[in-house]
Amino acid sequence: xxxxxxxxxxxxxxxxxxxxxxxxxxxxxxxxxxxxxxxxxxxxxxxxxxxxxxxxxxxxxxxxxxxxxxxxxxxxxxxxxxxxxxxxxxxxxxxxxxxxxxxxxxxxxxxxxxxxxxxxxxxxxxxxxxxxxxxxxxxxxxxxxxxxxxxxxxxxxxxxxxxxxxxxxxxxxxxxxxxxxxxxxxxxxxxxxxxxxxxxxxxxxxxxxxxxxxxxxxxxxxxxxxxxxxxxxxxxxxxxxxxxxxxxxxxxxxxxxxxxxxxxxxxxxxxxxxxxxxxxxxxxxxxxxxxxxxxxxxxxxxxxxxxxxxxxxxxxxxxxxxxxxxxxxxxxxxxxxxxxxxxxxxxxxxxxxxxxxxxxxxxx
Amino acid sequence: xxxxxxxxxxxxxxxxxxxxxxxxxxxxxxxxxxxxxxxxxxxxxxxxxxxxxxxxxxxxxxxxxxxxxxxxxxxxxxxxxxxxxxxxxxxxxxxxxxxxxxxxxxxxxxxxxxxxxxxxxxxxxxxxxxxxxxxxxxxxxxxxxxxxxxxxxxxxxxxxxxxxxxxxxxxxxxxxxxxxxxxxxxxxxxxxxxxxxxxxxxxxxxxxxxxxxxxxxxxxxxxxxxxxxxxxxxxxxxxxxxxxxxxxxxxxxxxxxxxxxxxxxxxxxxxxxxxxxxxxxxxxxxxxxxxxxxxxxxxxxxxxxxxxxxxxxxxxxxxxxxxxxx
Numbered sequence: 001x002x003x004x005x006x007x008x009x010x011x012x013x014x015x016x017x018x019x020x021x022x023x024x025x026x027x028x029x030x031x032x033x034x035x036x037x038x039x040x041x042x043x044x045x046x047x048x049x050x051x052x053x054x055x056x057x058x059x060x061x062x063x064x065x066x067x068x069x070x071x072x073x074x075x076x077x078x079x080x081x082x083x084x085x086x087x088x089x090x091x092x093x094x095x096x097x098x099x100x101x102x103x104x105x106x107x108x109x110x111x112x113x114x115x116x117x118x119x120x121x122x123x124x125x126x127x128x129x130x131x132x133x134x135x136x137x138x139x140x141x142x143x144x145x146x147x148x149x150x151x152x153x154x155x156x157x158x159x160x161x162x163x164x165x166x167x168x169x170x171x172x173x174x175x176x177x178x179x180x181x182x183x184x185x186x187x188x189x190x191x192x193x194x195x196x197x198x199x200x201x202x203x204x205x206x207x208x209x210x211x212x213x214x215x216x217x218x219x220x221x222x223x224x225x226x227x228x229x230x231x232x233x234x235x236x237x238x239x240x241x242x243x244x245x246x247x248x249x250x251x252x253x254x255x256x257x258x259x260x261x262x263x264x265x266x267x268x269x270x271x272x273x274x275x276x277x278x279x280x281x282x283x284x285x286x287x288x289x290x291x292x293x294x295x296x297x298x299x300x301x302x303x304x305x306x307x308x309x310x311x312x313x314x315x316x317x318x319x320x321x322x323x324x325x326x327x328x329x330x331x332x333x334x335x336x337x338x339x340x341x342x343x344x345x346x347x348x349x350x351x352x353x354x355x356x357x358x359x360x361x362x363x364x
Numbered sequence: 365x366x367x368x369x370x371x372x373x374x375x376x377x378x379x380x381x382x383x384x385x386x387x388x389x390x391x392x393x394x395x396x397x398x399x400x401x402x403x404x405x406x407x408x409x410x411x412x413x414x415x416x417x418x419x420x421x422x423x424x425x426x427x428x429x430x431x432x433x434x435x436x437x438x439x440x441x442x443x444x445x446x447x448x449x450x451x452x453x454x455x456x457x458x459x460x461x462x463x464x465x466x467x468x469x470x471x472x473x474x475x476x477x478x479x480x481x482x483x484x485x486x487x488x489x490x491x492x493x494x495x496x497x498x499x500x501x502x503x504x505x506x507x508x509x510x511x512x513x514x515x516x517x518x519x520x521x522x523x524x525x526x527x528x529x530x531x532x533x534x535x536x537x538x539x540x541x542x543x544x545x546x547x548x549x550x551x552x553x554x555x556x557x558x559x560x561x562x563x564x565x566x567x568x569x570x571x572x573x574x575x576x577x578x579x580x581x582x583x584x585x586x587x588x589x590x591x592x593x594x595x596x597x598x599x600x601x602x603x604x605x606x607x608x609x610x611x612x613x614x615x616x617x618x619x620x621x622x623x624x625x626x627x628x629x630x631x632x633x634x635x636x637x638x639x640x641x642x643x644x645x646x647x648x649x650x651x652x653x654x655x656x657x658x659x660x661x662x663x664x665x666x667x668x669x670x671x672x673x674x675x676x677x678x679x680x681x682x683x684x685x686x687x688x689x690x
Binding site for chain 2: 064065093112114115116117119120131133134135137165166168169170171196197198199203204205265266270271326329330333335336337340347348351355358
């Protein structure tokens with residue numbers, strides 16, 4: 001009847017490849033084609049500029065409350081970039097960078113943030129779930145989708161996103177456990193941006209890392225520098241290979257920082273210091289990646305300028321498109337009854353008709 | 365007396381009860397340093413410390429479950445759910461445990477706990493931030509369900525809820541959090557849970573409502589008085605469970621006509637229960653079918669079109685005229 005140490009099978013690695021000057025660790029530098037590197041850079045900048053515009057439009061009252069992605073572009077693009085079209089992406093509510101990469105139109109996100117249900121439409125062929133707001137509630141879905149993909153024997157996988165706060169919810173733990181038990185091809189991407197609104201990561205759990213929560217469920221976990229896109233991409237590639245081979249789920253903790261507000265209804269001045277914000281500013285994932293790409297001569301000032309111009313035009317024309325659509329949609333509040341059921345029950349049809357009749361009265 | 369918003373009035377109730385009774389604890393996500401996402405708990409952490417104003421990890425079920433344990437052991441937790449739309453994570457703890465503990469132990473244990481949550485639409489918020497699902501809680505035996513309609517009664521009712529020996533779900537209308545101020549005395553004031561109030565006297569028609577819709581009903585009553593010369597009696601329920609139906613029946617015996625207004629969904633809503641009670645207690649006095657002006661039986665649409673979902677002054681006036689013209 002001995003008392004002895006149980007040798008746990010798992011350990012947790014920390015992975016960082018690019019230093020803050022954009023210099024890679026040559027032994028760890030992943031082989032990524034030039035085209036993909038530039039696509040990833042473009043996607044990061046696109047998501048950031050889009051949010052900067054959205055923050056302005058929100059202040060002007062043209063958009064409602066939304067959760068900016070600013071600061072987390074590497075943790076999203078570095079992970080989503082390993083997916084193919086047949087893989088599934090299951091977001092929370094701050095995954096605009098990942099959603100844009102997958103094909104969500106800018107105008108769609110604008111409609112959503114302007115308060116139109118039509119903004120939740122997912123283009124045909126894009127295998128993503130919609131924005132999920134109740135924290136952690138989407139995570140088990142990625143286990144279910146992963147299980148279904150496994151049943152098909154297709155070698156495809158499901159990737160889900162959530163934050164540090166979500167790791168306190170039961171849904172997270174239950175989903176991780178199910179993924180382990182059913183050995184599903186699921187990648188859990190925890191974007192640890194240091195705060196659940198105001199509550200800092202240290203108050204969220206006494207554990208030293210979030211990645212180590214994988215150990216309890218018997219699945220691999222890794223912590224990466226979430227502002228280093230090469231590290232994020234490497235970890236995600238390993239996890240994807242594991243999932244595609246039938247070796248099951250992985251938890252990736254991306255250590256990053258929410259450089260802007262939780263949502264536009266939030267005031268970070270209440271709970272974090274300017275000094276802390278400035279320190280993270282120095283670790284800006286886009287700046288770091290740019291230094292790397294510039295050193296590799298894949299990017300230069302001129303190319304950056306022309307990209308910025310192109311994105312500026314794209315975002316503005318997306319607004320025009322969204323605005324036009326809004327004017328049309330405003331005339332039809334009765335769509336609130338549509339898509340509630342496969343077939344509309346009679347009582348709902350009556351309510352829908354009453355609403356359109358009311359509008360006719362008002363207009364007539 | 366100070367003129368306070370509902371946010372400030374609730375803050376006053378929490379502060380004073382915490383001063384009077386060391387067993388009162390406030391807990392939830394962001395209630396400490398941040399003072400709550402609506403600033404309802406602003407300043408409490410500085411004043412009473414982190415042991416009594418507890419910033420919890422993000423887990424609604426554990427908040428209510430832990431609070432249940434605290435309450436059984438003699439503390440008085442006041443939990444905050446950030447939005448009622450996130451309270452379903454905790455529904456299991458409320459329904460299966462908090463509401464049943466006294467009943468299950470034949471009175472040995474009690475759960476003197478309050479679960480506060482902002483509810484309702486009209487503030488251009490996101491999905492899950494605009495719902496009005498008070499019936500889930502009103503339908504659950506063992507819970508009390510309180511919904512104040514303004515700063516002064518919110519303060520007085522919250523004090524009573526904190527002192528109540530049973531679990532109370534306390535809904536706070538976001539639409540009226542800051543939309544108007546009322547004089548709220550610094551001196552202690554309580555209101556009994558389970559008692560409605562007459563918000564406006566009238567002889568021609570009874571309109572029953574509660575929470576954030578009370579303001580719209582009072583506006584509609586002014587329109588009806590001005591345009592139709594009709595005087596509406598407005599009853600503000602304040603508590604949904606236990607439901608104070610006697611004053612409604614009494615009013616209906618006087619007016620013969622009843623309209624019920626709520627932003628909750630129509631089917632199986634509070635209006636349906638109230639109509640059943642009136643059928644039992646004042647059926648022969650009704651001169652017209654009871655009208656319901658409610659939220660529709662669909663999910664509250666995203667905010668661009670939420671006003672089309674919510675009962676408007678126009679819809680309330682139209683409902684009243686239908687009842688009057690029958």
